[in-house]
Amino acid sequence: EDPEPPLGINVLEATFKWRPNYVSDDMLINADKDANNWLHYGKDYQATRFSQLRQVTQDNVKKLVPKWNLSFGVNDAQDSQTTVVNGRIYVTASQNKVFSIDGATGRMLWKYERSLPGDLGPRLCCEAVNRGVAVYKDMVYMATLDTHVVALNNTTGKVVWEKKLGDYTTGEIYTSMPLVADGKIVVGNSGGDVGANVGKITALDPDTGEIVWQTTTRPTDAKDPNAKTWANDSWRTGGSSAWLTGNYDPKSNTIYWGVGNPTPDFDPSVRKGDNLYSNSTLMMDARTGKIKNHFQYTPNDAWDYDGNNETILVDDEKGRKVWLHGDRNGHLYSIDRVTGKCNWVVPIARVNWVTGFSDNCRPIVNPEKVPGYDKIAKDIAPILDGGKEWHPAAYSPKTKLLYVPYIDSSMDIQAKKMEWKRGEWFLSSKVLKANPYTGGIKAFNATTGEVVWSRPQSTPATSGMLATAGGVVFAGDAEGWFHAMRDDTGEALWRFNVGTGIHGNPTTFTVDGKQYVAIVYGPGGGSLWPLVYDELFKHQNRGGGMMIFGLSE
Template sequence: MANRNWIATLTALALAACNSAGDAPTQSALATTGVTDAMLAAGVGDEWLSYGGGYDEQRFSPLTQISDQNVGELGLAWFADLDTARGQEATPLMHDGTLYVSTAWSMVKAYDAKTGALKWSYDPQVPRETLVRVCCDAVNRGVALYGDKVYVATLDGRLVALDMKTGKEAWSKMTVPDQESYAITGAPRIAKGKVLIGSAGSEYRARGYISAYDAQTGEMVWRFHTVPGNPRDGFENDAMARAAKTWEGKWWEFGGGGTVWDSITYDPGTNLVYFGTGNAEPWNPKTNDRGLGDALYTSSIVAVNADTGEYAWHFQETPEDRWDFDSNSQITIANLDVDGAQRRVVMHAPKNGFYYVLDAKTGKFLSGEPFAPVNWADGLDPVTGRPNIRPEARYEQTGEMFLGTPGLYGAHTWHPMSFSPNTGLMYIPANNTAQPYLADENFEGSDIGGQMGIDGASVSLPADKKARADAMAATTGHLLAWDPVTQTEKWRVEYPGPSNGGTMSTAGNLVFQGTAGGEFRAYSADAGKQLWSFPAQTGIIAAPMTYAIDGEQYVAILAGWGGLWDIYPGLLSGKSGPMRNISRLLVFKLGANGKLPPAPPMNKMVLDPPPFTGTQKQVDQGKALFARYCSGCHGDAAISGALNPDLRHSGAIASADTIKAVVLDGALKHNGMVSFKSAVKAADAEAIRQYLIKRANEDKALEGT
C-alpha cells in the first residue's frame, strides 16, 4: 500500500478547472489513502473498485480460481434480502473485505464480503413521488469508492458522500436544476479527485449535462452541457454555439434532452472523459419544429478534458434521433489491432443496433457494423460512420406508422457488456425488439409526464390473439459474443425474451450472466457452452462482479426483476415467463452449498371487471390520455408487468370517486402516484376509468376464447 500511495503522490497534479458559469479555478486533491487513483488505474484484481471494474470499463477479471473446469462446483455462499421491491441494477463493489452495494431508491448497504454480515445501511429518504419524473423504475446502478468515502447519486438528484466505515453522510449536494424534469439512476465515476455524474430526464424537459464535483468537498469543478440553451442567454462555450447551428425552432422550450444517464468512462491515457448522451426531446421533431438537423450533441459519444470539462471531440451515432436511440450504453476502452497496428479505441454497442469502434484520442470512426436487425438505416458510411437514414423512418414526415427495429428498448441498452482480452470478444446482452412509432399531430406540451410527441394510443397492442402472438414471437433476446476487430458474431445463446442481465468475463474462460427468466448462468467464454446455472427465483437485470479474499474467489450479483422492460411494454414484459420481484444480493464460491428459502407461490390474477357503461367517445379519449400519462408505469394497453399495479384488476375502476381521488387528488402519492390534475380534469379521469373497464372486459373475453 505504501508504494501505491507514493506513486499516487508523485503523480498528483494541480487540477485547475472552470465550470460553465465561469467560476474561479479550483483544485481536486488526489487520494493518498483508502482507494487511490493508482488502485483505480490498476483495475480489477482481488478487489472490484469501480462500476465497470476499472477505468476501461471492460468488466473482465484476471481471477482464475473459478474456471471452466470447476464452475460446476459453484454454490451459494451467502445471500442478503433487500428491503426494496423494485428493479435491482447495481454492480456491487468490494474493498478491504467489505462489499458495497446500492439498491432501488438509492439506498446503500455495506456487508462483510466473506460472511454477509451487514456492517451499515444508508437510506437517503428519496420522496416516493419522485417516480413521476422517472421513466424506468426507482433503480440505481451503483456507487463509487474513493479515498475513505462511498459516493451515491440519488433518484431525486443528490450526490452524497458517505464515510466508508460507518455510512454516515460526509456531504450532500443537489446536482439537478429542478425537481420536475430531472432524476438520477446512474453510478458515479471517479477521475483525478473528482466525482462525475449526469442525470436522466430526456423524456421530460431536461437539458443534458455532465458534472464533476470535488471528491473531498462536494464543490462543483466543471459542468459540460450536451445541448445548447436559449440563444438569447448566450452560449457557455464554442461547443454549444456550434451545436446550436444543428437545431431549428425553439428547441430549448422542451429542454432539448441529451441527458447523460448512464455511460461515463475516464481514460488516464488520453486524460479524456467519454460519456454517452440521450435522445433529443421531444422525440417527434415536428413537436417543436426542430427540423432535420443533427440536434447535437444528442445520441452521441462526447469526449471532454478531465481537468477542465473542455470539449475535445464528439461522434454522433444517431443524428436527428426520433426513436429514443440513446447512446448511454456502456463505453469500453481497449487496445485493438486495427489494420495491423495496435490502437487505443473506444467501443460502443448502443440502442441503435450498430457496433462502433472509434479512435480514443480523436474520435475518428474506425469501423461499424450492425450487431442486431436494423431497419431505420441502410448501414453506415464507411468513412464517416454516419447512418443512411431511411425516409420511411422519419415518421413525422410521412405521417404513417413506422415499425422500427430496434425499438425504443434498443438492441442493447444499459445492461453492461464485458470484454475479454483473452478471447478478444465482447459479450453483449442483446435484444430483438420492435417499436411502432407514430407522430401525434395534436400534441401539446404539459407540465407533467413525458413530452415525446408520440401517438401511443393508436399503436398500442390490440386485443387480438394473432397480433399478440406475432408480437410475442418477434420479441426475443440473446447473449452475443462479438469480435470487434472483424465486426462479426462468433457465437450466441438464445433467450425467450429481452432484458437479460449484464455480463462479466474472467480469465477462467468464463462469462457470467443472469437472465430475465430467473437464472444465473456461466458459459465458456470461447464457445458459449453453458456450464452452470442457479435458480434465482426472480429475473436478473444487473451485472455480476467477482473478488477474492484469503485466497478464495467469490462471485456476486444483485437479483431483482424490474426496470423499463417490466414497466412499459405491457403483454411483452412477460415474454421470458411470469416474473416477480424478490430483491436479493447473491454471493457464490466453490464448494458452498447454501440454499434460498422456498419462493412464495405466484397467484394467477383473474379478471373480474365491472360492466362497461361508458361511450366510445370516452374510450377514445381515455385511451389517448392513458397512453400519454399512464402507460409509462402501468403498461401498454393497460397491461402491466410485475412491479406496478395492473389497473385492469384494480377495484378502483369500479368507483368514479376513487379514480378521481387517486388521479386528481393524489391519494396515493406516498406510493409514487402523484396528482395529475394539472393535465387531467374530472371528465378526463372518468374517460380513463371507462377505458380501463373496456380493456379489462376485452381481455376477459379474449381469455375465454
C-alpha cells in the same frame, strides 16, 4: 476492530474481521491489474468488465453454489452491482439504499436509507433505480433520485456531505454510479424523456461537494454553435440527458461520457437537424469538463435510441486505440479514441431503420421507418429499448472478444404534435406498440466486428456481462437465470435461477483469497418494458437482492 458497531442483522458469524477500505488514486488507475477488487462501474477505467481471476474455470464452474444472500427489502426494479474493496462489499438497492457488507459472511456492517420525496414516483421513467456507488479514499458516493450527491463515511455509513444538483420536480433525477476521475466525483443526470431537463455532467470536489465544473450536453443559449443543429430553437426542450456512467483514460486525462436521446422522442419533424450532442459519446478534458471531440451515432434520432451506452477502451489487434460501443440503435461501433473517427460499424441485432452508412459511419435512414403524423410506421427494428439496452458488454483481453447482450424486437409508432409541459413526459407519440422480444449473447471479434459465436434465447438479454481469465463468461436474464458459458464458444456450463428477473450487472472479486461471483437481482426498470414485458413475465414475483456464489468445498 471496527470503530463503529455494525447494525447487526444477517449475522452469520459472531466475530468481525477488520478489512482495510481506503481506495487510493493508484488503486483506481491500476484496477485493470487488480484481480481482488471491483472498484469501478466497468471494473477498470477501460470499462472491460474483465477479471484476471482464474479460480473459477470452465471445468469447475459447475461447482458454483450460493454462499449467502442479501434481501434489499424493496420491490422496485434493481439495476445495481457491487463495488468491492478488500472483501468489503458496497451495493445499492432501488430507492437509494446503500449497504456495506462483510464479503465472507454476508453480515451487514451498515446501511443508509435516503428519505425520498413522496411526489417523486410519477416522474420516474424507469422506477426508483440506482446503479451503484463509487468508493474513493475513505468515502462512498451515491447520486440520488432527488438530484443530490451524497458522501458517506465508508466505515460507518454516516453522511459527510450532500450536494443538491437539480430539481426533481422538472423530471431530473440521478440513477447511475459516479465515476472517480482526476481526483473528482463525476455524475450525469437522467430525465431526458421529460424534455426541458438539460443533460449535464458535473464534477465535484470529493471532500466538500463543491462543483469543480459542469458541462451541458446540448445548447442552453442561442449563441451556442450547436443551436444551429436544432431547428426553431428546439434545443430549449431537447432532453439529451447523461444517464449512464462514463469512463476515463488517465494518460490523456480524457473522460468518455454518453448522451441520450433528444426530445420530443418520436417527433423529429419539430427539431430538424443533427441535434448535437444528443446520441453521442463525448470526449472531455477531465480537468475542465471541456468537450474536446464527439462521435454521434444517431443524428436527429426519431426512435429513443439514446447514445449513452458504455464505451470500452481497447487497443485492437491492428494497433488501433479504439472505443467499442454497442448502441441502442442496433449497431456495434469501433471508434478511434484519439481522433473520434469511426473504424467500422456492424449490426448487433435485427435492424431496419438504416439502409446503409455514409462517411464516418453516418447512418442513411430508411424513410419508411421514421414516425410521422399521418400513418403508423410499422415493425421498426430495433425497438426503443435498443438492439442492446444499457446493460454493459464485457471485453476479454484473453480471447480478444467483446460479449454483447442483445435484444431482437421491433415497434410500431405514429407521432403526434405535442406541447411541452414542465415535468411531464415529452414523447409525442399517438401510437407506441412493442412487438414480441427475444435476444441473447453475441461474441464479436474486437478488431474486425465479426460475430464469432451467438447464443440466442427466448427472452431479451437484460443483464450486464462479466468475462474472466478462467475462461468463463457470466450473464443473467429476465427469467432469473444466472448463466455461465465458455468464453471461446458460448457453450453453456452452468446456470442457477435466482427466483425473479435479473437486470443488474455481475461482478467477481476475492474475499480472504477466495473467488466469489455476485449478481444483483430483481425486476427491471426499462422505460416502456411493461408494454410487452408485463405480459411475458407476469408470473414473476417482485422483490430484489444480491446473491453471492462461490465454489463448493
